Amino acid sequence: MTNKTTMPRLLDKIDSPADLKGLSLPALEKLAAEFRHEIVTTVTNTGGHLASNLGVVELTIALHRVFNSPVDKIIWDVGHQCYVHKLLTGRRQRFNSLRQYGGLSGFTCRDESQHDPFGAGHASTSVSAALGIVTARDLAGDDYQVVAIIGDGAITAGIAFEALNQAGHLGSKLIVVLNDNGMSISPTVGALAKLLRRVRFDEHYREAKKKGRQLITALPMGDNLWQFSTEVRDRLKGLVLPTMLWEELGFTYIGPIDGHNIHELETTLTQVRDGSNRPTLVHVITTKGKGYLPAESNAVYFHGLPAKGGNDESIPTYSEVFAQTMLRLARNEPRLVVVTPAMPEGNCLSIVEAEFPERVFDVGICEQHAVTFAAGLATQGFIPVVAIYSTFLQRAFDQIIHDVCIQKLPVVFAIDRGGIVGDDGKTHQGTFDISYLTLIPDLIVAAPKDENEFQHLLYTAIKSGRPMAVRYPRSAGLGVKLDTVLHEIAIGEYETLRHGGDVAILAIGAMVAPAMKAADELALRGIEATVVNARFAKPLDRTLVVDLASRIKRMVTIEENVLSGGFGSSVLALLQESGLYDIKVKNIGIPDEFVEHGTQAILRSKYGLDAEGIIRQVLELFPDHSIDWTGVSGKARTA
Numbered sequence: 180m181t182n183k184t185t186m187p188r189l190l191d192k193i194d195s196p197a198d199l200k201g202l203s204l205p206a207l208e209k210l211a212a213e214f215r216h217e218i219v220t221t222v223t224n225t226g227g228h229l230a231s232n233l234g235v236v237e238l239t240i241a242l243h244r245v246f247n248s249p250v251d252k253i254i255w256d257v258g259h260q261c262y263v264h265k266l267l268t269g270r271r272q273r274f275n276s277l278r279q280y281g282g283l284s285g286f287t288c289r290d291e292s293q294h295d296p297f298g299a300g301h302a303s304t305s306v307s308a309a310l311g312i313v314t315a316r317d318l319a320g321d322d323y324q325v326v327a328i329i330g331d332g333a334i335t336a337g338i339a340f341e342a343l344n345q346a347g348h349l350g351s352k353l354i355v356v357l358n359d360n361g362m363s364i365s366p367t368v369g370a371l372a373k374l375l376r377r378v379r380f381d382e383h384y385r386e387a388k389k390k391g392r393q394l395i396t397a398l399p400m401g402d403n404l405w406q407f408s409t410e411v412r413d414r415l416k417g418l419v420l421p422t423m424l425w426e427e428l429g430f431t432y433i434g435p436i437d438g439h440n441i442h443e444l445e446t447t448l449t450q451v452r453d454g455s456n457r458p459t460l461v462h463v464i465t466t467k468g469k470g471y472l473p474a475e476s477n478a479v480y481f482h483g484l485p486a487k488g489g490n491d492e493s494i495p496t497y498s499e500v501f502a503q504t505m506l507r508l509a510r511n512e513p514r515l516v517v518v519t520p521a522m523p524e525g526n527c528l529s530i531v532e533a534e535f536p537e538r539v540f541d542v543g544i545c546e547q548h549a550v551t552f553a554a555g556l557a558t559q560g561f562i563p564v565v566a567i568y569s570t571f572l573q574r575a576f577d578q579i580i581h582d583v584c585i586q587k588l589p590v591v592f593a594i595d596r597g598g599i600v601g602d603d604g605k606t607h608q609g610t611f612d613i614s615y616l617t618l619i620p621d622l623i624v625a626a627p628k629d630e631n632e633f634q635h636l637l638y639t640a641i642k643s644g645r646p647m648a649v650r651y652p653r654s655a656g657l658g659v660k661l662d663t664v665l666h667e668i669a670i671g672e673y674e675t676l677r678h679g680g681d682v683a684i685l686a687i688g689a690m691v692a693p694a695m696k697a698a699d700e701l702a703l704r705g706i707e708a709t710v711v712n713a714r715f716a717k718p719l720d721r722t723l724v725v726d727l728a729s730r731i732k733r734m735v736t737i738e739e740n741v742l743s744g745g746f747g748s749s750v751l752a753l754l755q756e757s758g759l760y761d762i763k764v765k766n767i768g769i770p771d772e773f774v775e776h777g778t779q780a781i782l783r784s785k786y787g788l789d790a791e792g793i794i795r796q797v798l799e800l801f802p803d804h805s806i807d808w809t810g811v812s813g814k815a816r817t818a
């Protein structure tokens with residue numbers, strides 16, 4: 180891809196969708212190339228969703244030429260492909276702050292622009308939200324247009340079908356653009372994906388479609404397209420059942436349309452805008468990564484790029500250790516199966532899939548189904564491991580309670596990206612799981628202090644015969660040695676890593692390492708801390724906690740989770756229950772607010788979840804202590 184930097188850029192004159200309206204087709208095509216260049220240069224630096232955005236450049240231009248945002252509502256599913264939309268809607272000047280702390284979000288966001296009528300980050304919400312807006316419009320007697328753009332990956336989710344189902348029932352005007360690139364993050368799986376592939380690649384269909392198009396273009400301008408598109412559809416029905424799915428759901432089906440042909444897109448969208456008052460589905464075919472060869476040829480890798488200067492790749496990530504452990508365990512345990520809701524890449528499952536293709540199930544973007552599917556497997560003696568990101572497991576809360584825990588089924592939840600995830604921001608932080616899991620009876624909730632303990636906890640989980648969750652962070656491990664022989668860890672038993680009589684620090688998961696560092700530093704300041712690796716958020720090691728509290732009288736809990744309902748609040752409840760009312764307790768965790776985007780380091784520092792923050796907060800328990808405060812940040816003296 181080239182960009183002649185000496186030529187003035189059209190892009191620099193685009194401050195709102197109105198600036199697009201007078202441009203010729205060649206100018207729009209030039210602009211599309213400029214958008215691509217801008218996105219590639221920015222995202223290779225900031226990190227972000229590259230391939231998905233490159234695939235919708237022409238589609239976004241056409242949408243903004245045909246529809247009148249923000250009066251008309253354009254709703255992007257997931258919101259990860261909204262970069263051209265951002266560039267077009269007054270956010271060009273701030274585009275290089277994408278996903279940076281204090282900068283633009285990587286997703287659509289109502290706080291950011293009136294052109295983002297509905298925020299997202301999680302998949303498959305667009306049709307539901309659009310239908311709600313459509314219904315509000317109709318109730319208010321307004322007449323603006325509502326367009327949802329949903330990918331072939333996102334449309335596999337139950338919620339998308341729930342929305343299509345109601346849309347067909349209501350019959351109101353709603354435009355759904357199906358952006359079909361054949362890819363979720365990995366290739367889209369499932370029966371629906373097969374159906375779409377047939378429409379994309381079926382030669383009979385393409386031939387018949389071509390004839391249909393010739394028929395339409397031969398007609399005098401101004402004729403009623405709908406009459407003819409019905410005629411075309413009728414001709415096609417015998418040949419192409421796939422499109423009938425949408426018709427039977429109550430949608431007028433238009434397509435497939437070349438998603439990189441601005442003229443074809445505009446013509447079609449204009450006809451849809453001015454045409455039928457029914458729900459309409461426009462099937463648009465795009466290429467993920469379009470216009471940037473590396474991304475076109477490896478859309479999986481270029482789906483989401485890390486920011487420049489990312490992690491030290493010599494230390495395996497927790498996700499990699501998870502997959503390696505699954506592989507080892509699967510070799511000896513034929514009942515072990517792994518279920519992933521569309522995240523085989525993120526969970527590094529390719530190595531397991533390569534050896535045991537029949538025991539790894541990608542179920543699509545269907546978290547609820549993933550959990551109940553696993554529960555069904557467990558009823559028949561299998562040991563399912565649901566590999567899932569913390570933030571996406573939120574979707575399956577009832578399934579964990581109703582389908583797994585009430586029935587005490589031995590499903591293992593391997594919860595990736597627990598804690599602060601960083602640049603993806605509010606919609607993706609894994610900061611709620613300890614709270615929403617520990618309130619469920621019969622569920623064991625564990626978090627390892629390092630990657631070696633992680634493999635032992637996974638082993639413990641599959642041996643436990645009980646529902647058990649193991650949550651781990653989005654990061655490389657600590658670089659510790661991995662034991663070759665796995666062993667079980669006694670459930671509910673903590674590990675004391677350091678002894679000291681002034682304060683007991685109970686840290687869980689990724690917080691153990693900074694707690695140890697803080698304790699070493701505190702010792703230099705005359706405070707001796709006991710540090711406990713509280714590897715189970717549930718059950719607590721009641722005996723140890725009560726003993727430490729009674730003896731030491733000062734206790735600090737640390738978790739990368741919201742304070743509300745978290746590990747610290749379980750400890751407080753235990754102390755109350757045990758009649759220990761005179762203990763000074765400090766709970767460290769995330770306050771009652773949504774955590775912005777930014778690097779993990781910035782965010783941990785903001786919330787006092789690094790060694791310095793821990794020291795500062797521990798010192799609050801020693802107001803009368805003679806302490807050397809040198810080197811502790813100014814924010815420290817809050818007490």
Ligand SMILES: Cc1ncc(C[n+]2csc(CCOP(=O)(O)OP(=O)(O)O)c2C)c(N)n1
Pocket residue numbers: 231234257259260300301302329330331332333334358360362363364467521522544546571574
């Ligand atoms: C509920 C949920 N699960 C998983 C994800 C992770 N995720 C982000 S984009 C994506 C693929 C979406 O595929 P598609 O809708 O086809 O869009 P494309 O990227 O192909 O344009 C997935 C699985 C998510 N954002 N939300």
